[in-house]
Amino acid sequence: MENTVPTTDLETGNEDLPAYRSMPHNLDAERDLLGAILINNEAAAKVNAFLKPEHFFEGVHARIYEAVSILIDRGEIADPVTLKSYFDRDEALADIGGAQYLARLAASATTIINAENYGRIIYDLALRRELINLGEDIVNTAYDSELTETSSTQIENAERQLFALAETGSHEGGLSPVRNAVSQAVKSIEEAFQRDGNLVGVTTGLRDMDAKLGGLHNSDLLILAGRPSMGKTSLATNICYNAAKAHKNSDGKEGAAVAFFSLEMSAEQLVGRILAEATEISSEKLRRGDLTDDEFANRLVPQSAMLAELPLFIDDTPAISIAALRTRARRLKRSHGLGLIVVDYLQLMKGSGRTDSRVQEISEVTQGLKAVAKELDIPVIALSQLSRQVESRDDKRPQLSDLRESGSIEQDADVVMFVYREEYYEGRKEPTEGTPEHIEWQERMARVHNMAEVIIGKQRHGPIGNVRLQFQSEFTRFGDLALDQYLPEHHE
Incomplete structure (x- = not known):
């Protein structure tokens, strides 16, 4: 080994020369x-x-x-x-x-x-x-x-x-030959080519969303925004559950190990939502413990056992800072592997405390989340609130300008998505029962019942547009919409 170094001049025998050490090498x-x-x-x-x-x-x-x-x-x-x-x-x-x-x-x-x-x-x-x-x-x-x-x-x-x-193996970035990036790009394309559904990134578990996004791409910051009661957290937990389950069922080839940073809800409340989705028992019944023997033994017990084995990690620290989130995510990736981060929601996060305004702090948070996505080379989904100006319009469908502190959020995000449920707004317009207007309202409610939209307002890698989903509020579950083209043919 040539990684040991003399402390004297071996050729001259001069012991008065200062000791020195060279870098380890062989x-x-x-x-x-x-x-x-x-x-x-x-x-x-x-x-x-x-x-x-x-x-x-x-x-x-x-x-x-x-x-x-x-x-x-x-x-x-x-x-x-x-x-x-x-x-x-x-x-x-x-x-x-x-x-x-x-x-x-x-x-x-x-x-x-x-x-x-x-x-x-x-x-x-x-x-x-x-x-x-x-x-x-x-x-x-x-x-x-x-x-x-x-x-x-x-x-x-x-x-x-x-x-x-x-x-x-290197603590500093720098210029690298383009062939390294070409090799990585071709590898990603090959993996997508060999997968079912041709996904480049992590699956959401939702057919039409995967088709529109191509999965959740590594190093991307995705913003999932909506007004209260639209189902932001429900959709995020659905995606986490689907990604973690796909990861476990495919022995790590698909899906992802997930870290969910829940700044608003406790870990117990979050798991309750996931169990409602998995067991198809309403959240209300689960909270009250109002279960039959069959529901408890044949649905809750096996699904909770399966959920306990998923690579899903929850941190419910309130007002967590971007520095703390980054540190915990790094440790999790080193110890267990990590393929997806979800933050619910970014307006509750803290910056460094050195900024003078809330807009600057939100900008620091979004830039920090984007940096985490790039450093760990995984997708990061951050939930976001929308401003109240949505409620003042006749058409309540959200748009990019509705993001609170929207400048920095829209600029730093690779993908911006909005959750919109017309049923929520239509349900609050009920006319007097027995009137012609009430009959028309019932018809409108029937058309939008259990329907939801994910509006993709920005996407660096692909097209914008709408994805229609089914939403079952009692189970807090989003699912694929069974449109006519997906239904089996009926024969006389």
């Missing part, structure tokens, strides 16, 4: 691994899932590994002969022997059996170097920080960098 492991790959390209398959060029300590070795990876990805052979033209004019390689160095690497190759072990050594040492750099940054920042940068801000930044290092 050039022998780098040489042996590259040699193994040059002899047998199949060795690259054992390490390319985790080992990147930047993990090599020696810059020449990083460039050789990158060139080898490019050739192998093209389906070509990577050996000293095919690589020679890449490095004929490489001055750094010339300093250590030129193209002949490639032949010496091949001659000193380890076996393909040991390739992964050598790759792990190189990767581990690279992470140690990153930890040292990160530690130096933390120390220097703590010693010499600006007045506006508090200790809690420094802790938050340090935790973010540590999380990024643990997740990706």
